[in-house]
Amino acid sequence: MSTSNYFRNASIVALTLAGASLLASCNGPPGPKPPPKPEDETAAKAFVAEVNKDLVGLAREGNAAGWTQQTYITADTQYLNAMVTEKYLEYFSRKAGEAKAWDKAQLDPSTARSLMLLKLGVSAPAPADAAKRTELAGLSTELDAMYGEGKYCPPGTNKDGKKTDCKIYDELADTIATSRNYQDLTDAWVGWHTISKPMRPKYQRFVELANEGARELGYDDLGVLWRSRYDMPAKDFEKEAARLYSQVEPLYKDLHCYARKRLQQRYGKDKVADGKPIPAQLLGNMWAQQWNRIYDDLLKPYPAASIESADRLLQKNKWDAVKMTKSAESFYTSIGFPALPQTFWDRSMLTRPRDREVVCHASAWDMDDKDDVRIKMCIKPVEEDLFTVYHELGHVYYYIWYKDQPMLFQDGAHDGFHEAIGDAINLSVTPAYLRKIGLVGDVVPSKEAVINQQMKMALDKIAFLPFGKLIDEWRWGVFDGRIKPSDYNKAWWELREKYQGVSAPVARTEEDFDPGAKYHIPGNTPYTRYFLSFILQFQFHKALCDASGFKGPLNECSIFGSTEAGKKYGAMLAQGSSKPWPETLYELTGTREMDASAIIDYFRPLEGWLKEQNKGQSCGWD
Numbered sequence: 001m002s003t004s005n006y007f008r009n010a011s012i013v014a015l016t017l018a019g020a021s022l023l024a025s026c027n028g029p030p031g032p033k034p035p036p037k038p039e040d041e042t043a044a045k046a047f048v049a050e051v052n053k054d055l056v057g058l059a060r061e062g063n064a065a066g067w068t069q070q071t072y073i074t075a076d077t078q079y080l081n082a083m084v085t086e087k088y089l090e091y092f093s094r095k096a097g098e099a100k101a102w103d104k105a106q107l108d109p110s111t112a113r114s115l116m117l118l119k120l121g122v123s124a125p126a127p128a129d130a131a132k133r134t135e136l137a138g139l140s141t142e143l144d145a146m147y148g149e150g151k152y153c154p155p156g157t158n159k160d161g162k163k164t165d166c167k168i169y170d171e172l173a174d175t176i177a178t179s180r181n182y183q184d185l186t187d188a189w190v191g192w193h194t195i196s197k198p199m200r201p202k203y204q205r206f207v208e209l210a211n212e213g214a215r216e217l218g219y220d221d222l223g224v225l226w227r228s229r230y231d232m233p234a235k236d237f238e239k240e241a242a243r244l245y246s247q248v249e250p251l252y253k254d255l256h257c258y259a260r261k262r263l264q265q266r267y268g269k270d271k272v273a274d275g276k277p278i279p280a281q282l283l284g285n286m287w288a289q290q291w292n293r294i295y296d297d298l299l300k301p302y303p304a305a306s307i308e309s310a311d312r313l314l315q316k317n318k319w320d321a322v323k324m325t326k327s328a329e330s331f332y333t334s335i336g337f338p339a340l341p342q343t344f345w346d347r348s349m350l351t352r353p354r355d356r357e358v359v360c361h362a363s364a365w366d367m368d369d370k371d372d373v374r375i376k377m378c379i380k381p382v383e384e385d386l387f388t389v390y391h392e393l394g395h396v397y398y399y400i401w402y403k404d405q406p407m408l409f410q411d412g413a414h415d416g417f418h419e420a421i422g423d424a425i426n427l428s429v430t431p432a433y434l435r436k437i438g439l440v441g442d443v444v445p446s447k448e449a450v451i452n453q454q455m456k457m458a459l460d461k462i463a464f465l466p467f468g469k470l471i472d473e474w475r476w477g478v479f480d481g482r483i484k485p486s487d488y489n490k491a492w493w494e495l496r497e498k499y500q501g502v503s504a505p506v507a508r509t510e511e512d513f514d515p516g517a518k519y520h521i522p523g524n525t526p527y528t529r530y531f532l533s534f535i536l537q538f539q540f541h542k543a544l545c546d547a548s549g550f551k552g553p554l555n556e557c558s559i560f561g562s563t564e565a566g567k568k569y570g571a572m573l574a575q576g577s578s579k580p581w582p583e584t585l586y587e588l589t590g591t592r593e594m595d596a597s598a599i600i601d602y603f604r605p606l607e608g609w610l611k612e613q614n615k616g617q618s619c620g621w622d
């Protein structure tokens with residue numbers, strides 16, 4: 001999952017600001033409205049204007065330091081970046097606190113929204129008490145580092161008394177992806193999950209302090225603050241997420257049923273039992289969150305049929321990084337979006353430099369509040385990277401469309417929007433489109449090849465949904481006390497069984513802290529955004545296809561060349577986070593509700609095929 005800009009990546013504060021009518025939810029039941037206080041409004045407007053102005057400079061500085069650090073890793077660039085990040089965090093926390101002065105004032109919608117976004121911009125607001133603030137910052141850094149430096153060292157030491165054969169995440173993840181030996185998979189899984197045991201007391205304390213910070217800002221707990229970003233009372237958002245999940249659950253269960261059968265054939269019924277959850281180490285991913293790594297040899301429906309990937313012609317026709325990026329740009333300009341500015345081409349990093357260390361993980365950057373947008377990637381001529389470039393340009397065009405908004409509104413309508421923009425465009429990168437631009441041959445895919453293609457995508461897009469849902473459900477419980485520290489691990493596995501239908505590879509106890517083995521827990525990054533993004537991207541795709549006049553199966557639609565679709569997309573993107581997201585969503589879709597029916601629609605061919613395959617089996621688990 002590629003990230004977007006420097007501040008969005010900072011673990012404590014993100015400029016990911018969205019939310020709305022939460023003031024009603026934290027100030028108790030609405031009483032009679034006090035009369036407007038014009039003097040409050042003038043002061044509030046001046047305060048917001050000042051913050052917007054300060055943020056221009058702070059963001060420019062932060063992005064310069066961040067970009068330099070990621071494209072030229074040295075002790076010095078890391079130092080400079082850390083200094084600027086700290087300065088930014090301090091500013092943001094201070095201003096969020098000051099914004100409370102207008103909690104009870106009657107303000108115009110734009111000013112009220114600006115103040116609210118300012119308060120909600122902090123993923124873990126610090127308590128006012130200086131000692132506690134320092135403690136919280138220390139815990140955040142420590143937890144992050146414990147994850148980053150996590151290694152599995154098998155028992156035993158060499159003759160110098162040092163641990164031997166320690167394995168980092170990449171090696172263990174590679175085993176999970178490629179090994180088909182039950183014991184090796186179990187060992188790799190158990191190994192990685194040793195890194196998080198020592199996080200437990202630190203995480204428990206982190207929760208206490210971050211909750212205290214959230215309460216000082218006027219929210220019941222940190223989970224309420226996170227959910228308040230969605231322009232509805234926190235309680236309602238929980239119901240909303242549950243409603244969306246219930247729409248996709250039947251399709252997930254069909255996929256699970258099929259996968260379990262195939263895994264039974266590979267590992268035997270004693271390991272993968274009928275009617276039971278699947279052992280979590282068998283699905284090709286450390287968290288069983290996406291299953292595409294076991295597609296080729298275990299889950300491919302028709303081993304002999306394939307849709308040609310673009311890999312062969314990308315290499316044969318010598319497409320380089322610039323040509324691949326131009327191809328992505330030409331998709332966006334075909335729907336009427338502007339050409340990328342010359343500075344994008346001058347300043348982006350498209351390939352791995354030979355002379356220095358860089359962070360190759362793909363990201364898109366909004367350097368200033370004008371035209372300086374960039375991407376940073378190490379592009380290779382393979383189809384996967386082609387899709388990533390199209391995805392990153394989704395972020396870039398969002399920046400371009402909302403650049404005239406004040407800084408506090410230069411963001412996604414809610415945090416699920418940003419990731420969904422380029423992904424929706426990728427749904428238009430169909431085999432027919434790739435044929436059109438000369439990246440696959442002239443063969444019309446067979447019915448079997450279409451099912452294969454849908455399966456491959458479903459292992460990415462459908463398999464992810466329960467995981468995307470449960471991570472924050474666990475944290476909401478932890479933050480509001482429904483889940484006690486003494487039950488952290490038990491509750492985690494209850495949710496993983498309930499949603500994903502996977503079970504722990506070996507017996508677990510409260511000595512373990514398995515949530516900590518997923519980056520976003522020690523990194524304190526909210527996760528519901530990914531769940532929402534996976535649903536929204538299909539909803540966007542459907543709306544764009546409708547606008548383009550397309551008739552036919554949704555999985556065959558490409559909006560390439562449709563300026564009608566582009567006009568509606570641009571109108572939505574230009575809103576940034578200036579309005580409650582239902583209003584923004586309405587611009588494109590004509591509805592104010594998120595809806596998972598498009599993702600189901602898209603996978604209609606696969607859904608029918610799975611039903612056939614699963615006939616006579618008892619699906620589900622207990």
Ligand SMILES: [Zn+2]
Nearest residue numbers: 002003004419
């Ligand atoms: Zn991204």
